[in-house]
Amino acid sequence: MTEERITIHWDGEPLPARQGDPIAVALYRQGIKVQTRSIKYHRARGPQCFTGDCPGCMVRIDGIPNVRGCQTGAQDGMRIESQIGTPTAKNDIFRIVDRLFEHFDHERRFVRPRIVRETYQAIARRMAGFGTQPTDSITTTSGEQIETGIFIAGGGPAGLAAYNAVRDANANVLIADADGFGGQLLHTPRSVDAGPHGEHPGPRLAQNLAPPERERIDGTVVGIWDDIAAVLEETPDGWAIHTIKPDTMIIANGASENPAMIDGNDRPGVLGARAARILLNRYRTPPGDPLIVLDPYREGQAFAQEAQDHGLTVRIVDEAIRITGDPAVTGVDTPNGHVQATAVITDSGLTPSPELGRQAGIPYTYEEALGGRTPLHRPDGSTPIPRVLIAGSAAGHHTPEAAIRSGRWAGQTAAGTPPKAAAQTLLSEGRFEDDEEGALRRVWRTA
Numbered sequence: 464m465t466e467e468r469i470t471i472h473w474d475g476e477p478l479p480a481r482q483g484d485p486i487a488v489a490l491y492r493q494g495i496k497v498q499t500r501s502i503k504y505h506r507a508r509g510p511q512c513f514t515g516d517c518p519g520c521m522v523r524i525d526g527i528p529n530v531r532g533c534q535t536g537a538q539d540g541m542r543i544e545s546q547i548g549t550p551t552a553k554n555d556i557f558r559i560v561d562r563l564f565e566h567f568d569h570e571r572r573f574v575r576p577r578i579v580r581e582t583y584q585a586i587a588r589r590m591a592g593f594g595t596q597p598t599d600s601i602t603t604t605s606g607e608q609i610e611t612g613i614f615i616a617g618g619g620p621a622g623l624a625a626y627n628a629v630r631d632a633n634a635n636v637l638i639a640d641a642d643g644f645g646g647q648l649l650h651t652p653r654s655v656d657a658g659p660h661g662e663h664p665g666p667r668l669a670q671n672l673a674p675p676e677r678e679r680i681d682g683t684v685v686g687i688w689d690d691i692a693a694v695l696e697e698t699p700d701g702w703a704i705h706t707i708k709p710d711t712m713i714i715a716n717g718a719s720e721n722p723a724m725i726d727g728n729d730r731p732g733v734l735g736a737r738a739a740r741i742l743l744n745r746y747r748t749p750p751g752d753p754l755i756v757l758d759p760y761r762e763g764q765a766f767a768q769e770a771q772d773h774g775l776t777v778r779i780v781d782e783a784i785r786i787t788g789d790p791a792v793t794g795v796d797t798p799n800g801h802v803q804a805t806a807v808i809t810d811s812g813l814t815p816s817p818e819l820g821r822q823a824g825i826p827y828t829y830e831e832a833l834g835g836r837t838p839l840h841r842p843d844g845s846t847p848i849p850r851v852l853i854a855g856s857a858a859g860h861h862t863p864e865a866a867i868r869s870g871r872w873a874g875q876t877a878a879g880t881p882p883k884a885a886a887q888t889l890l891s892e893g894r895f896e897d898d899e900e901g902a903l904r905r906v907w908r909t910a
């Protein structure tokens with residue numbers, strides 16, 4: 464595979480990059496972990512998720528502020544600036560604010576006399592916030608109004624499995640995703656069992672299940688109201704918002720990684736295990752070397768194995784006191800001493816992304832085994848809201864196999880051919896194989 468080498472500009476410095484790789488990845492590969500600063504205390508921030516769920520990669524690109532670097536492909540000649548930091552995020556003189564305010568409550572300081580308060584507030588307002596106004600206006604074009612039989616919001620393993628189940632039933636379908644189609648399959652190098660669609664390494668499976676152009680939109684579902692979905696798509700003429708009115712909707716917009724509850728968890732170079740797998744397996748960029756994997760569970764163990772297969776030095780730490788480094792990670796303090804590393808990988812599980820499910824009116828309940836707040840749903844994906852189904856990580860089914868099964872069942876149900884297996888799962892009291900299915904049964908009972 465040939466890769467087109469390009470040049471991008473970071474705070475005025477030319478840097479090599481690969482055409483189409485996300486900006487945040489291109490910067491990380493060049494050792495640039497500090498990509499922005501926090502809006503209040505100017506603490507160093509870097510990418511933590513590579514899925515659009517954190518503020519660690521927000522940069523200014525060609526004069527447009529607040530662009531997520533992990534969701535934007537690098538193009539030759541792009542001018543990228545760290546939007547918070549004077550003069551740059553790396554050398555920000557206002558990082559002193561964090562030190563100054565470390566030991567006292569700034570909410571109660573500088574309150575009197577009034578002149579001091581007003582001066583303080585004027586300075587604070589100028590220093591806080593996300594960058595400055597765009598230099599150019601952003602072009603928008605009117606989108607299309609589309610009616611379809613079944614609309615699937617999200618093209619990860621669950622969305623793709625739902626899409627293929629609907630296609631197998633010859634129903635009319637449209638699917639939307641902005642981040643390529645495949646979700647976690649794209650960073651899962653091992654073979655994944657997709658049921659009737661065979662077993663393949665994740666990226667190949669994603670290719671096999673991918674929808675043709677006429678049945679997909681390469682855009683993000685940004686909202687659902689009544690029974691309409693809004694999809695934001697970048698087109699050659701600018702940004703367009705399409706409105707989709709389906710007979711039935713399947714929500715499969717995934718989950719976000721939980722941050723580790725440990726001092727120093729916000730330092731650049733701290734990544735969730737899924738983020739580390741995306742960086743290593745999808746973009747062939749080592750997160751660091753040597754690496755620490757903190758208290759690994761399923762995703763962390765998979766990453767540790769994959770990192771070792773790539774020849775990286777992996778140190779497993781089960782008990783840590785704090786993550787060290789200033790600004791970027793240098794290691795971890797443990798009860799037995801300091802362990803050095805250039806990246807720390809955490810594994811604190813996933814939380815179903817609730818935005819679309821809640822907008823569609825699905826009630827959520829707390830279910831630990833499914834990852835926290837979870838939408839009420841049956842095994843076949845149906846919810847208390849008529850003609851709205853939910854599947855995959857968005858419903859708490861996080862492994863590729865569980866997401867695929869859940870998506871397939873939702874697709875079959877939406878297409879009017881509900882799966883017998885789903886009904887049996889619901890009925891086979893006491894015969895659940897793992898926590899996840901037991902939890903699903905409990906969730907459904909409360910509906």
Ligand code: FES
Binds near residue numbers: 518
């Ligand atoms: S949003 Fe880009 S790294 Fe988290």
